[in-house]
Amino acid sequence: MKFKKTQIPFLGLILVLGMATSLLAKENPALKMPIKVLMVGGGSSHDFDTWYKGADVETLEKDGLAEVTYTDDPSTILQYLGDMDVLFLANNQPIADDATRKAIFAFAEAGKGLVLAHPALWYNWEDWPEYNKTMVSGGSRGHNAYGNFNVSLTEKHPVTKGMPKNFSLDDELYYYKVDPAGPGIEILAQASNTDTDPFPSIFIVKHPKAKIVGIALGHDAASHELEAYKMLIRNAVQWVAK
Numbered sequence: 001m002k003f004k005k006t007q008i009p010f011l012g013l014i015l016v017l018g019m020a021t022s023l024l025a026k027e028n029p030a031l032k033m034p035i036k037v038l039m040v041g042g043g044s045s046h047d048f049d050t051w052y053k054g055a056d057v058e059t060l061e062k063d064g065l066a067e068v069t070y071t072d073d074p075s076t077i078l079q080y081l082g083d084m085d086v087l088f089l090a091n092n093q094p095i096a097d098d099a100t101r102k103a104i105f106a107f108a109e110a111g112k113g114l115v116l117a118h119p120a121l122w123y124n125w126e127d128w129p130e131y132n133k134t135m136v137s138g139g140s141r142g143h144n145a146y147g148n149f150n151v152s153l154t155e156k157h158p159v160t161k162g163m164p165k166n167f168s169l170d171d172e173l174y175y176y177k178v179d180p181a182g183p184g185i186e187i188l189a190q191a192s193n194t195d196t197d198p199f200p201s202i203f204i205v206k207h208p209k210a211k212i213v214g215i216a217l218g219h220d221a222a223s224h225e226l227e228a229y230k231m232l233i234r235n236a237v238q239w240v241a242k
């Protein structure tokens with residue numbers, strides 16, 4: 001095939017554009033396929049529909065970062081999970097079905113990503129101690145009265161990238177404690193006020209296979225509408241999906 005002289009610069013331009021596009025696709029997450037997230041909510045003490053199904057899903061789906069399937073019916077977890085990159089647990093209602101519990105553990109063993117948010121860091125289920133031990137490496141059995149406290153980042157990490165080093169908000173300060181029998185955690189941020197010693201607020205669970213981020217913040221509007229929180233959940237989903 002012969003090209004006219006005038007066609008050659010044109011072909012060169014197409015080649016350069018093609019290379020630029022593929023480079024952009026690699027470096028710009030907005031051009032990647034959205035991360036598939038299954039978010040599970042539901043239970044007591046929280047407005048799950050407003051703050052998880054509503055606000056957080058919108059935050060995660062902005063600019064095509066993620067495609068979120070939300071459910072507050074734990075019996076549907078099994079049917080969705082196989083197709084997901086990330087499991088985002090924000091529920092405190094029971095996940096009672098044994099096959100679903102096994103599937104969540106297998107999801108982690110397969111090296112997938114989990115984000116465990118606020119209600120899911122509680123010791124919710126007496127009949128499922130393996131959840132707290134293996135996935136949360138501990139948990140909360142109490143918190144202070146809802147009110148203002150400080151959050152301080154303790155190290156640089158992709159999960160907290162772009163967040164202010166120190167900020168304050170109204171929320172419940174979870175008394176999260178590490179279970180020494182679990183895999184342990186790496187603390188990324190601590191929460192404290194004048195009444196309490198610092199507690200882990202944002203952390204990585206050192207699960208041998210899965211990437212797991214724990215986020216103790218998130219009781220209501222004061223956290224879910226905070227810019228730092230929005231950055232945090234977007235960063236967390238991106239980091240655990242890798």
Ligand SMILES: [Zn+2]
Pocket residue numbers: 045046118119172218219
């Ligand atoms: Zn709460």
